[in-house]
Amino acid sequence: MAPVVGGGAAGETFHKVNFAAPRSFATAFKSDLKETLFPDDPFHDFKGKPLPIKAKKALQYFVPIFEWLPKYTRKLFMYDLLAGITIASLAIPQGISYAKLANIPPIIGLYSSFVPPLIYSVFGSSKHLAVGTVAASSLIIAATIEAKVNPIENPQLYLNLVFTATLISGVTQLILGVFRLGILVDFLSHSTITGFMGGTATLICLQQLKGIFGLKHFTTHTDMVSVIRVILKNRKEIRWESTVVGVVFLVFLQFTRFVKQKKPKLFWVSAIAPMVVVVTGCVFAYVAHVEKHGIAIVGDLKKGINPSSLKNLDFDPKYLSAPIQAGLVTAMIALAEGIAIGRSFAIMENQQIDGNKEMIAFGLMNIIGSFTSCYLTTGPFSKTAVNYNAGCKTQMANVVMSICMMLTLFFLAPLFSYTPLVALSAIIMSAMLGLIEYDKAYHLYKTDKFDFIICMAAFFGVAFISMDVGLMLSVGLALLRALLYVARPASSKLGNIPDTSVYRDMEQYPGAIDIPKTLILQLGSPIYFANSGYLRERILRWVRDEQVKKASEGDDVEHVILDFGGVTSIDITGVETLVEIRRSLEVRDIKVVIVNPRLEVMEKLIVTNFIDKIGKERVFLSIEDAIEGCNFSLTPQKECGSEES
């Protein structure tokens, strides 16, 4: 077995600390860059392979369809066919609904489920992700562009700007992916996303009250206060016919969701429920001439597949700020959602999803989408879950859905023109109610108060101010916490666990034993400008407290041992602070000893001459060695370095 030989108390000879010369700047920089941008080492398979295989692997890496299509079998196709049809039946009502939410013609919603899934199936690496439009991004686009152009007065310009926003969003995603800036998405924490989704879902639900109540007048503002105020103001416009139909549909949809929750096998009930609502609505509208009873219908859906929208892209500087803003915000949110979802399904199946590659796929999908009359698409959770449950095996399910949509566009589109708006509102509302995760918020409250605050900041910011403000508020708080984490790193006093060579936090392990004449402190986190002031104060306070404690026992502090094992990096200000700490303590006749600096920290300590100043004989490999070393120096007073620099 392994050479686990116990106890390093080896008398006079200590184990050697590695004082090798630091790596060159180029080496260290290359290594840092790799860790920052390629933590998953995507090209590890390529090493040492001949060039043709490398080229083939690279092609398969960048265009995953070359990897899965050659291995594709008829059996797999049967699974994907079923899954594809299922998600298509969801895509039609969702496409129409979310297009209404974005204030664009409903046919655009159908177009958006035809081209982008095809692109994703070529470039995408997730097997389960189903492509489609999402409510949150639809609302963000609408809210941002409405601020510049009124969609009712100037629908064509409005639509053009939506395509432009989609292009900008796609380009942003592509750039982020190519430059491997997936790290940016890391800064959207789960708590932020939970709160943001909940807040957006609440807003969207409120927006749907327009459809449910059959209101004619509404507000272009999205915040809760404005929406509730406008509903109260126009309460006399509320049509009971519309309200009754809406509530019936909503109850039906919620019931099917309930069925799915109770019996996950029956997921298809809730998957086809929106289609059932739309078809029932259409038939009902056609038979009962509901328009005459104050129930509006979608109206006017032309046959035929996506026309080109290249000429529609509008870069007029007068309006450009709106699509840029909408494009950037939706790019980030769509990415965060899409990557998180793809990843969570991948984990179930133990695959690995490369977030940066997904970004490239999403980017291409939206760029080509914006040329072919599609608006923003991503991988929505609801659709992906249905796809997964329906048994999809590869990206082919997206191709099947795409073909279904093509057939719909060629032959069935006009039929859907009878869809009552109230049915769409009920579909959206039902989907949104599922996105408000009370239990997750409660879990956060129970386990981490600060995460809960971050979540609530997003929720209330979105609900009462605006979506971007809510998002920024929450991300700002999360970053503040991250900075506080590193600005106030925990340090602790270590003691010896009896009968071992192990030293642990004395607060955590009250049985640990103090070492006479010595204070052992464990540091953690990187030491750098934002926490070095704190660390100086804190270490001096540890020493002061320990002096008082030891004095009461007739003892004294002669050595401070700093355990650097947990310190991952250090900057110039950090090194200067160490110099100051040492100077402050030496004045009081206390010697500073350093234990186990890690590779990067050691390099910085050598290059700044700190090691020379403190003396190599004051740096030890382990706490045990350090204590031995300090004890030897007690008598001769010189071995542990009394020379000053």
Next chain:
Amino acid sequence: MAPVVGGGAAGETFHKVNFAAPRSFATAFKSDLKETLFPDDPFHDFKGKPLPIKAKKALQYFVPIFEWLPKYTRKLFMYDLLAGITIASLAIPQGISYAKLANIPPIIGLYSSFVPPLIYSVFGSSKHLAVGTVAASSLIIAATIEAKVNPIENPQLYLNLVFTATLISGVTQLILGVFRLGILVDFLSHSTITGFMGGTATLICLQQLKGIFGLKHFTTHTDMVSVIRVILKNRKEIRWESTVVGVVFLVFLQFTRFVKQKKPKLFWVSAIAPMVVVVTGCVFAYVAHVEKHGIAIVGDLKKGINPSSLKNLDFDPKYLSAPIQAGLVTAMIALAEGIAIGRSFAIMENQQIDGNKEMIAFGLMNIIGSFTSCYLTTGPFSKTAVNYNAGCKTQMANVVMSICMMLTLFFLAPLFSYTPLVALSAIIMSAMLGLIEYDKAYHLYKTDKFDFIICMAAFFGVAFISMDVGLMLSVGLALLRALLYVARPASSKLGNIPDTSVYRDMEQYPGAIDIPKTLILQLGSPIYFANSGYLRERILRWVRDEQVKKASEGDDVEHVILDFGGVTSIDITGVETLVEIRRSLEVRDIKVVIVNPRLEVMEKLIVTNFIDKIGKERVFLSIEDAIEGCNFSLTPQKECGSEES
């Protein structure tokens, strides 16, 4: 001696991990709050003392004069008298010069060296800090307020806004101090300050070319490009008489600085040099009637001490944004400079300076200053160094300087009205040249490239764009780096150092020995939302690489041991990531074992049920215990937890 019994290879019994119930939220929050705001535990002296002593100590704490004045002796006063007179001789020329830089009447500069030092001597805790006006803040105030009000066309309104900015700056400092937000100053790193000071000094030097060349027309912009362009444009206005006088003064001043550098004992030569220049200039101006030769003089200095400026404070909303901006920016910079300087002198004498208390002193000094016709003051480096070298012992030196200023205001002020502006320009320029620290920038370049970039961002941002932009750019970069530090924490593979129970980074210690069937990883930093994605990728990559390596040796990875000793905290996203990592690895028949979670991390792991999920038998106190534990489980396959949760 301490019970340093070597080697914990104690057979079947492992050392116990502490799974005690987490602290309550209130306890943890209180402890966090204390660490965040009171890291130096300022009230540690108060514990267990009777009430009257507590009250006395509190008074002495908040108003330090009650601490040092009762112990004050005549001998100390002799030192302080000399130091006070020395800094007064520096304060007169500096006060007039910097007031000119801020475009306010020169007498305000003298007023500002009378009242604020008195206030500081009561509330300030640094013994060496000398109060006075500073060039950088003077220029910031001028640049910000000039953007709203022209100081030549409307001097009274301009002056009123300067007082208002001083008040706002003081209130900001007071609030930051009372709420102990000294942590904010921590975010100005040494690199930022070096670059900012260098950039500002360069700008100020360029501004002085107006005075040296005797130009009549100049620009209100402060950036390098504008200033150089205006000088080239007005090059025909350059007066050779003024230029010659200016260069002579500048050479003299620089020579005295050179003398001080060579012989630190002769510091007084450079300390009184500005006074010599002013007096020489006055005599020369009076005798030679220099006004007629194109050399402007200060002109018009009234006798008498500070009038009240309470009625001058102007809160007109039309202009208010300018003093608010100037106040906030100067408050932060003045604080950072003042605290850093006070602290560096305190370290030499082994005292401790409480940054938050200094903020309160600075705040009170500026608030009362703004009521008594003073503008922004702080603790400038040059003056404090002179004070320290002149042998000051207590805050009394500031009182002496203040009295000298009072006498000057009563009797000598009119004499200084003959000071040629070119002398002031030479004094400012000479002071600024000393603030450009080439060698420090070179040191940064040599030791830390990123710190160098942060420094250069401040320098070039200030020099070519504007002071606030340069500062924000640099602070932004520094924060980005801080976030990257925690977003990409170093992890390393550990191996056993032969003949010890110590495990160290195998890259750093190539002699360390691999453990069969096991991969030991050391993590570091807090684990939280911004780095959990990275950590998952990185850990899976470590495992993949290790599998390849072990496979080539006919071995396999059966256990992954995660050393949590360096992890200072963890959030919900971090715990969820651990769950994901565990699930990914269990699928591949690799067991995850955790070693030595610290107090705060253990609490979070217990409260989120992670410990229950993974099983208590998979958490060990040391790596050695963990290896022992895993080996035992190899044969019976159950002891090391094969149950799933």
